[in-house]
Amino acid sequence: MAQEGAPKLSVRGLWKVFGHESTGGIVPDEIANKSKEDMREDDGAVLALKDVSFDVNEGETFVVMGLSGSGKSTLVRTLVRLIEPSYGQIIVDGDDILQYSEKELVDFRRRKTSMVFQHFGLLPHRSVLENAAWGLEVQNIPKAKRLQIARETLDLVGLSGWEDYRPGALSGGMQQRVGLARAIAADADILLMDEPFSGLDPLIRRDMQGELIRLQEHLHKTLIFITHDLAEALKLGTHIAIMRDGVVIQIGTGEEILEAPADDYVAEFVQDVRRTTVVTVRTIMDQPDLKLRQSTTPAVAMREMGQAGVVSAFVCDEEDHYLGMVSFNGAAEAKQRGDATIADAITVDEYPTLPADTSVESALPVVLEHHNEGALAVTDEEGVLVGTLLPSSVVGAMAQEAQDATDHREASAASLEASHADDQEEADGDGDSEAVDPREGMEVS
Amino acid sequence: MKGSLSDSTKRVMDIKNRKWLIAGGVVGLFLLASKLLQAVELTLPRVPLADGVDVAIEWATINLAPFFDGIKLVVIKLLVAITAFFDWVPWIVWVVAVGGAAFRWLGIRTAVFFLAGLLTIVSVGLWDHAMSTIALVSTSMVLILVTGIPIGIMASRNDRFESALRPVLDAMQTMPSFVYLIPVIFLLGSGKVPAVLATMIYATPPAIRLTNLALRQVSPEIKEAARSFGATPFQMLFKVELPLAVATIMAGVNQSLMMAISMVVIASLIGAGGLGNDVLFAMSRVRVGDGFEAGLAILVLAIVVDRSTQALGQRASKETRTE
């Protein structure tokens, strides 16, 4: 078993070369030093994963992001050996799963992981209910019990009433809910999701993201989520790994990636998010936890901070003009000095203020620079304290913004497509669904 | 611009002319060689192919006798049981059952057609022979299903096996059946059992081919998803692949069935009996009317069986359709 605090899953030096036969062992030098292009030219082999390593902690959402062809799907499939990796280690709960026998592997897939696929991969000849029960069925759980669990899970993802339909009768978004229910019902620790929402309409996609966040709040699964969309990554990910050409080029929290993109490739992604933001700080700020007058006595200030559970507070004058911050320690020292008010304990320098009309984009560098210090003060033109800003709100807002922009682009592209070519609808995955199709009615002109 | 265009046109013309020249030269050479070699007698030493086959068959007759006896025994048991069943059910029950089922699932027009056809068979006195033919076809089909579908499944799993199998299937299907009737008689004698085996040789390939094809066509995305939840190969086959392949497999079974029915006339040469015998008898005595009646009876059986199994296949595909 794994020791306390060890990562739930860790990947060490994982390689996948399509077209070469080899598993396990040390990476031969002649492969390690070759580029993707060289390899393709030499013998037609495709280097899909190159020395990939990362850790995923229990209960977190680990997002893998990269453009098409960067090896994301290959990576997530090697994690359950749907694709056999060429070299490396995959350690789950302390076991190297590449050493598993066929039987152990089947058992591992049943108990430890379940997957959600971009194209759903539902069984078309079975009802929604039976699909949701699939993971339990392969484990030979008695029928009554597995259908009971499947029913509850379908209810959880908002599909009660659809149990007896065939998946083909459902819209794309609903089919993916079935996929999600199937994965959740199997009750594995790790959920692997390969671009589960990429095939969905923008509005439905956002719905599903919200749904996933809501579910995750009470399921606490370890999630490995693949996407090509930075906004989605920022919205969902505890940690984000960015891939290019089979290489993981950066791993970090959303804030870390926005703050210091590892190279031009990441910077471009980040730029894409930044360009699109037009929201100002005012719309995303919070009310201050605690606001003190400069005429407050140190003793009262300390008591109020204690009650509010904070270690520092914003200080204003009688007209609410922002003056600075006072820390609990500062107030305590003032009390010892015998000061009548906290006016002399106010510190200004370390805490920059943000005008309320600052765009989120320009606020980002400031909050990131000070992100260890908690909330920043937001003031209006007269210097009145109107709110406070947390770094996480800025990152969240940018993710949201970027997504809106993407959605908008895709929605207009979709409506264009719909009016231009009816036969393209099928390629869209959910185009032929009758139940929910927001594009209906756009087919005019 | 214009100059280069006409240049290239000219080049194309040149190439065309050259081709004609070469073709003319080849034909000329061919005729010249024939003319010159007209008087010369060229012979090759004979390769003893026929002798080889004779020896092999002789060897097999003697040494593999226990093996063929075993096969014979199994086939006879099956054939006897199936024939007994078809004999035991009175014709009126068959006619009503088939007509009723056709009315329920295929509509009134098909039902009327089926009834008329079956009653004609009864009235011209060919019902017993028809049942004997059906029993023979059914026995062949049981054997085709229990061998063909597993072989098809294996072929779908293994590319090498598939490519080794392909020429064998081609040969089974295209070789004139008379050619292998002879060795079958040598190995098994004449009668119904060799007729069943000859029918199998001729009619199994579509069942194998379409089973293989159907399983290879099952969406890899669906298979991958099912497998990711820890399905064993056995669960994959019976819960995912076969159910999704059943419509295509049924099409193959239907083809095999049609070929089996068409084989009954030929197999009567080695003692299959039934309607084929009636056709053969009429032919050898130039009784056109009798021959027509027997031929019509075979046609009716073929149509009834074809429409029924097709309907079954469609129901199966409706079960598994994707939408």
Ligand SMILES: Nc1ncnc2c1ncn2[C@@H]1O[C@H](COP(=O)(O)OP(=O)(O)OP(=O)(O)O)[C@@H](O)[C@H]1O
């Ligand atoms: N079975 C295979 N045989 C050969 N090459 C493959 C195979 N599967 C994937 N590849 C190659 O491996 C690379 C990574 O593919 P992969 O599908 O993992 O990318 P991806 O990041 O998931 O892309 P997408 O966003 O398009 O899904 C690509 O160059 C692809 O062509």
Ligand SMILES: [Mg+2]
């Ligand atoms: Mg992919």
